[in-house]
Each structure stands twice: as C-alpha cells, then as structure tokens.
Amino acid sequence: MSRPDPMRQGGPPAQETTEGGPPPTHDWRREYWRRNLRLMAVLLVIWFAVSFGCGILFVEQLNEISFFDYPLGFWFAQQGSIYTFVLLILVYAVRMDRLDKEFGVDENGDDDEAETGRGGEQ
Amino acid sequence: MSNIQAWTTVFIVLSFGTYIFIAWRSRVKETEGFYVAGHGVPTVANGAAIAADWMSAASFISMAGLIAFLGSDGSIYLMGWTGGYVLLAVLLAPYLRKWGKYTVPEFVGDRYSELVRTIAAGAAIIISFTYVVGQMAGGGIVFSRFLDIDLNGGIMIAAAIIFLYAVLGGMKGITWTQVAQYTVLITAYLIPAVAVAQRMTGVPIPQVSFGEILAELNSLGTELGLNEYTQAFTERPQVDIFLVTMALMVGTAGLPHVIIRFYTTKTVRGSRYSAFWALLFIALLYTTAPAVGAFTKFNLLEGVQGTSVSELPAWVENWMGTGLVTIGEDVETIQSVGNNPASGADLIVNNDILVLASPEIAGLPAPIVGLVAAGGMAAAMSTAAGLLLVISSSVSHDFYFRRIRKEAPDRERLLVGRIAMAGAVVVAVIAGMNPPAFVAQVVAFAFGMAASSFFPALVLGIFWKRCNAAGAAAGMIAGLVFTISYMVYTLEVFGTSANDHILDISPEGIGTIGALVNFAVAIVVSKLTPPPSRELAEMVEGIRYPARRRTVPASAQTGPSSSGEPEAGPATGPTAGQS
Numbered sequence: 172m173s174r175p176d177p178m179r180q181g182g183p184p185a186q187e188t189t190e191g192g193p194p195p196t197h198d199w200r201r202e203y204w205r206r207n208l209r210l211m212a213v214l215l216v217i218w219f220a221v222s223f224g225c226g227i228l229f230v231e232q233l234n235e236i237s238f239f240d241y242p243l244g245f246w247f248a249q250q251g252s253i254y255t256f257v258l259l260i261l262v263y264a265v266r267m268d269r270l271d272k273e274f275g276v277d278e279n280g281d282d283d284e285a286e287t288g289r290g291g292e293q
Numbered sequence: 294m295s296n297i298q299a300w301t302t303v304f305i306v307l308s309f310g311t312y313i314f315i316a317w318r319s320r321v322k323e324t325e326g327f328y329v330a331g332h333g334v335p336t337v338a339n340g341a342a343i344a345a346d347w348m349s350a351a352s353f354i355s356m357a358g359l360i361a362f363l364g365s366d367g368s369i370y371l372m373g374w375t376g377g378y379v380l381l382a383v384l385l386a387p388y389l390r391k392w393g394k395y396t397v398p399e400f401v402g403d404r405y406s407e408l409v410r411t412i413a414a415g416a417a418i419i420i421s422f423t424y425v426v427g428q429m430a431g432g433g434i435v436f437s438r439f440l441d442i443d444l445n446g447g448i449m450i451a452a453a454i455i456f457l458y459a460v461l462g463g464m465k466g467i468t469w470t471q472v473a474q475y476t477v478l479i480t481a482y483l484i485p486a487v488a489v490a491q492r493m494t495g496v497p498i499p500q501v502s503f504g505e506i507l508a509e510l511n512s513l514g515t516e517l518g519l520n521e522y523t524q525a526f527t528e529r530p531q532v533d534i535f536l537v538t539m540a541l542m543v544g545t546a547g548l549p550h551v552i553i554r555f556y557t558t559k560t561v562r563g564s565r566y567s568a569f570w571a572l573l574f575i576a577l578l579y580t581t582a583p584a585v586g587a588f589t590k591f592n593l594l595e596g597v598q599g600t601s602v603s604e605l606p607a608w609v610e611n612w613m614g615t616g617l618v619t620i621g622e623d624v625e626t627i628q629s630v631g632n633n634p635a636s637g638a639d640l641i642v643n644n645d646i647l648v649l650a651s652p653e654i655a656g657l658p659a660p661i662v663g664l665v666a667a668g669g670m671a672a673a674m675s676t677a678a679g680l681l682l683v684i685s686s687s688v689s690h691d692f693y694f695r696r697i698r699k700e701a702p703d704r705e706r707l708l709v710g711r712i713a714m715a716g717a718v719v720v721a722v723i724a725g726m727n728p729p730a731f732v733a734q735v736v737a738f739a740f741g742m743a744a745s746s747f748f749p750a751l752v753l754g755i756f757w758k759r760c761n762a763a764g765a766a767a768g769m770i771a772g773l774v775f776t777i778s779y780m781v782y783t784l785e786v787f788g789t790s791a792n793d794h795i796l797d798i799s800p801e802g803i804g805t806i807g808a809l810v811n812f813a814v815a816i817v818v819s820k821l822t823p824p825p826s827r828e829l830a831e832m833v834e835g836i837r838y839p840a841r842r843r844t845v846p847a848s849a850q851t852g853p854s855s856s857g858e859p860e861a862g863p864a865t866g867p868t869a870g871q872s
C-alpha cells in the first residue's frame with residue numbers, strides 16, 4: 172500500500188487567529204490528529220492481518236488447524252474476517268467519540284436530533 | 294400458473310406496492326431533497342439504506358452461487374465486499390461528511406479543480422453504468438424464471454420497473470424505500486437459509502452449522518470431478534486472490550453511490566455510526582452467503598449425482614426455460630456437474646440461479662420460493678435506483694449545470710437528470726442482454742474502476758494537503774486508463790479478442806494495480822507542480838475536526854458560528870451549486 176505520509180506536509184500550518192477565540196495553541200490539534208492517526212493505523216493493521224494475512228497469505232497453513240468443523244483458514248476467509256470488520260468499525264466509532272469529547276470537538280447531541288453548526292446547509 | 298408462480302407474483306406485487314407507496318409519500322420537488330434527502334436520516338435507517346443500496350443483484354442473486362462453485366476462493370467476494378467498509382469508515386466517510394458537499398465530483402471539484410470534477414463525474418458515470426448492467430441482468434433472471442419468458446424479456450421488464458421507480462422519488466423516497474427493501478431482502482435471504490440449515494444439520498444458525506457438511510461436501514465434489522470445497526487457490530492463483538480482494542475493498546470505499554449516502558447524516562459522528570450499522574446489516578447477509586453456497590452445492594450434487602436424466606428433480610426442468618440450466622446431449626445419467634458450458638459436464642448450472650433456485654433445490658414450500666424472488670428483485674432495484682441517481686446527478690449537476698448552462702433552473706436540471714437516467718437504462722438493457730460475464734463479475738469490473746480512480750484521489754485529498762489539482766487529475770486519468778485498457782485487453786467485450794492474463798492477474802484484480810498507478814502518478818505530479826493555495830490547505834485542515842473546539846480556557850463556549858478556527862465546507866469553499 173503506498174499511502175503518502177499523512178502528516179502535515181507542504182501547505183503552511185493553519186494559522187489560528189486569536190480574536191475572541193482560544194489562545195493560539197497548535198498542540199491540541201496536532202495531538203488530536205496524531206491520536207486519530209494512531210487509532211487508524213492500529214485498526215488498519217488488524218484489518219490487513221485478519222483478511223489478507225489469515226484469509227489469503229497464510230490460509231493454507233491455517234487450514235491444517237481445525238476450528239470446530241471448519242478448517243481455520245477457510246473460516247477466517249469466509250466468516251471470521253467479516254466479524255472482525257464489523258468490530259473494527261464499532262471500535263473506531265466509539266474511540267473517536269471519546270477522543271472528540273476529550274478534545275472538546277464533539278458535536279452536541281447525536282445525529283438524530285442535533286443540527287449542530289450545520290445550519291448554513293439546510 | 295403454477296403454485297410457485299402464484300406465490301412469486303403475490304410477493305413481488307406486495308413488496309413493490311410498498312416501495313412505490315413509500316416513494317410516492319415522500320416524493321420530492323426540490324433539488325436538494327432529490328439528491329441527499331436534506332441531511333435528516335437517523336443513522337440506523339441510513340445504515341439499512343446503505344446496506345440495501347450496496348447489496349445488489351450481485352450479492353443476493355449471484356454471490357452464493359459463485360461461492361458454491363469457487364469453494365474456498367469465493368472468499369474474494371466475501372472479504373472484498375465487506376472489508377472495504379473499514380477503509381470507508383476510517384479513511385473517508387467522516388471527512389467527506391465534514392466537507393459537506395453532495396457528491397464525490399463535488400468534493401474533488403472543491404478540493405482540486407473544475408477539471409478534476411469533470412473527470413470524476415465522467416468516471417462516476419462509467420462506473421455506475423457498468424454496475425447498473427449487472428443489476429439489469431440479475432433482475433432479468435428473476436422475471437425470466439418466474440414469468441416463464443426468455444432472459445431478454447425478463448431484462449426488459451426489470452429495466453422498466455427500475456426506471457419508473459428511480460424517477461418517482463429522489464434520494465428521500467429512495468432512503469426510506471431502501472430501508473423497506475433491506476427488510477425484504479434480508480428476510481428473503483435468511484428464511485430459506487435457516488430452514489435449510491435446520492433441515493440438514495438440526496442447527497438453525499447457518500453461519501455455525503455449515504461447517505458440519507464441509508467434509509462430506511469435499512468428498513462428494515471429488516467424486517463428481519470438482520475440486521475439494523475448502524481447498525484454497527483451486528480456481529485462481531494466490532496472487533490474483535490477493536489482488537481481486539484488494540480491488541473490491543478499495544473499490545467499495547470509492548463507489549460514488551455508496552459515498553453519497555454518508556452525506557445524508559447530520560453529523561460527522563453520524564457518518565461513523567452509519568458505516569457501522571451498514572456493515573452490520575451487510576454482514577448478516579455476507580456471513581450467511583457462504584453457508585447458502587455450501588448447502589446448495591451439497592443438495593445440488595446429492596440430488597443429481599448418478600441420477601438418470603428422466604428422473605432429475607423438478608427444479609432442473611423449471612429452470613431449463615431460462616436457458617441457464619442445460620443438460621449435455623446424449624447424457625443419460627449425470628456423472629459430472631459444472632457451471633461453465635465449455636467444461637463439457639453432463640449438467641451445466643449457471644452460478645446466477647443457485648440462490649433463486651436454492652429453496653426449490655432443497656424442496657422448500659412455494660411461498661418461500663416466491664419470497665426469495667421478491668428479495669432478489671429488491672436487491673437489484675435498490676442498487677440500480679441508487680446508481681441511476683448518481684448517473685443523473687453527475688450528468689445534470691456536474692456536466693449540464695456546471696459546463697453547459699450555468700443559469701439552468703432547478704426544474705430544467707431535474708429534467709436533464711431524468712433524461713440521463715432514461716438513456717442509461719436503455720443502454721444498460723442492451724448491455725444486460727449481452728453481459729461479458731456473470732452478474733457478480735460484471736459488478737467486480739465496476740469496482741476495479743472505482744478503486745483505480747476515486748479512492749486515491751479522495752484519500753490523498755483528505756490526508757495530504759500538498760496534493761494538487763494537476764496531480765489528482767493525472768492520477769485519476771492514469772489509473773482509469775490503465776485499468777480499463779487491461780480489462781479490454783483480457784475480455785472480449787468490445788469486439789476485441791481476449792488475451793491471456795499477464796502474471797496471473799485477472800481483469801477483476803487489475804484495479805489494485807490501477808490504484809497504485811493512480812497514487813504514484815498523483816504524488817509525483819503533485820510534487821512537480823506548485824502546491825495548492827493556502828486557503829485550500831486550511832480547508833483540508835478543517836475537515837480533521839468534527840466541530841469547533843468548545844471547552845477551551847479563556848473563552849466560554851465557542852458558538853458554532855463564531856470565527857477563529859478554520860472551518861471546511863460551504864462556509865469557505867467555492868459555492869456549491871445548491872444553496
């Protein structure tokens with residue numbers, strides 16, 4: 172996978188103005204983004220290991236092992252990887268909720284009621 | 294009219310009545326509602342709508358049949374069509390939602406340039422169109438079997454219904470009808486699967502119980518000249534399995550008709566949970582599919598093996614009318630079963646009928662057979678409607694409005710969109726009658742193209758501020774041209790001759806390489822050309838944070854509309870066509 176370095180390249184760092192707002196702190200933004208990227212990286216590593224690792228690259232070795240009635244590699248390829256994907260997204264959503272709250276960038280209320288800060292679009 | 298046909302008619306009429314009723318109740322006049330349902334759909338409903346949109350004729354009708362014949366290698370479709378949601382949820386959905394534009398072409402138009410927008414709109418049309426062809430073919434199979442007409446007639450009927458229905462309501466109608474469609478299709482898929490699992494193993498959970506029959510299936514297959522079911526890499530080489538799976542995953546994350554759904558949530562948080570619900574709903578079908586494949590294969594082989602032609606089960610006769618089941622000439626007893634006419638097996642069964650025929654093959658009662666037919670139609674229609682919407686919005690919005698008549702009023706744009714839909718349907722019918730491959734494979738081509746065009750442009754646009762318009766445009770063109778060229782080179786679709794696969798890479802898997810080409814070209818060209826404006830870099834920075842920061846020292850609650858921090862989206866971006 173050739174994914175470019177996602178850290179802030181090029182483009183001048185976003186400048187914060189101070190008028191009426193918080194003091195110019197870059198730190199929380201960098202910190203928030205770094206933690207977001209770290210969570211992303213962990214989840215994607217698991218994503219790759221379970222699907223491409225267990226389901227394709229090492230499927231033949233794992234098939235030697237029997238898991239209930241399934242050859243293990245076959246089970247990963249046709250069942251286990253899908254369960255893992257669902258869990259990964261749930262973990263992502265829950266962890267990001269927590270991260271957003273911690274940094275105070277969460278949107279008030281949830282999707283089914285709030286109209287937070289998006290009024291201009293309606 | 295046979296018992297099965299009567300039940301099929303009942304279920305199809307009932308379910309269609311429901312969809313059309315919902316679409317009619319929520320029909321929309323204004324453009325915004327037509328395209329994105331005015332950002333007001335609860336996440337669970339949105340998840341179900343994404344799932345219905347997503348699970349097409351390929352998932353419902355074709356996939357389990359393909360798995361039945363591919364065995365272990367069928368996992369390319371299982372993993373490929375679910376794993377992409379992880380990429381979508383983590384890399385794209387929340388950021389695109391924060392950006393707050395309507396379609397993928399709109400995002401790239403704002404992020405890069407008008408030229409990139411036009412390229413993206415063109416790619417969206419090609420991809421969605423390829424995908425629609427698969428749906429037409431799938432819907433056609435349903436009507437052909439249950440109305441006892443030939444396949445082409447079935448395709449015409451399916452197309453007419455899909456078109457009517459997509460024109461009736463915009464996204465709003467479609468969101469709620471798609472929730473209904475999801476309900477119909479998942480019920481239709483699970484009931485026979487549970488019934489078969491219960492009958493064959495005594496455990497009514499197909500996901501758990503199909504393990505029991507695998508050993509027997511392996512030996513049964515071997516007797517009939519097939520590969521062992523659980524043996525990996527019998528149908529495709531390992532490298533191709535890897536590439537196809539990746540192409541399907543990456544393509545999923547880049548499909549325009551799925552991405553547009555994430556704009557219908559109100560918040561960034563909502564888009565994350567929508568992705569979760571969507572995949573949960575999808576997983577319900579996708580974990581059942583391999584069980585359906587295994588059970589059906591087992592019943593099929595057991596039912597016909599060593600049977601004389603005159604004593605074959607009734608379903609063989611029933612399905613021969615569609616031309617999708619054939620018995621070899623001069624065959625007296627069935628000694629071998631295949632899915633490919635070229636294999637010369639005694640009994641040829643097309644992959645695409647296995648799910649629809651599975652209740653009949655397992656000897657389940659007629660109402661269940663009818664229900665499955667209604668489910669297959671729901672799957673084909675919901676996806677086709679979502680795709681037609683992308684085609685119409687790309688034509689009317691990104692080409693007509695942006696390029697030809699900037700002062701076109703809403704009415705005129707809607708009309709242009711509908712004409713585009715009609716045109717797409719007509720061409721799709723013609724292509725659906727001569728599909729280059731099985732339904733699921735036609736659909737896989739659409740994914741390859743999405744993988745090689747949109748995904749890199751979107752990911753770079755979000756995560757790499759330095760990426761500029763020239764890079765994105767060059768990358769998309771290079772990726773798409775590369776991918777399509779290889780598909781044309783290896784398939785006989787456009788009257789060209791089919792050439793051998795290079796390095797074992799099949800046309801379904803080439804999208805992965807295409808995506809790499811796209812990334813590489815985009816990065817190199819971006820580096821060689823000037824960086825995007827500072828304003829744009831700030832917009833990209835803004836989409837990283839779901840909302841403005843509230844709990845800060847020195848100032849009380851920063852209201853949503855206060856200034857001070859860069860905010861992406863319509864506030865600072867070039868104006869959207871909508872507001």
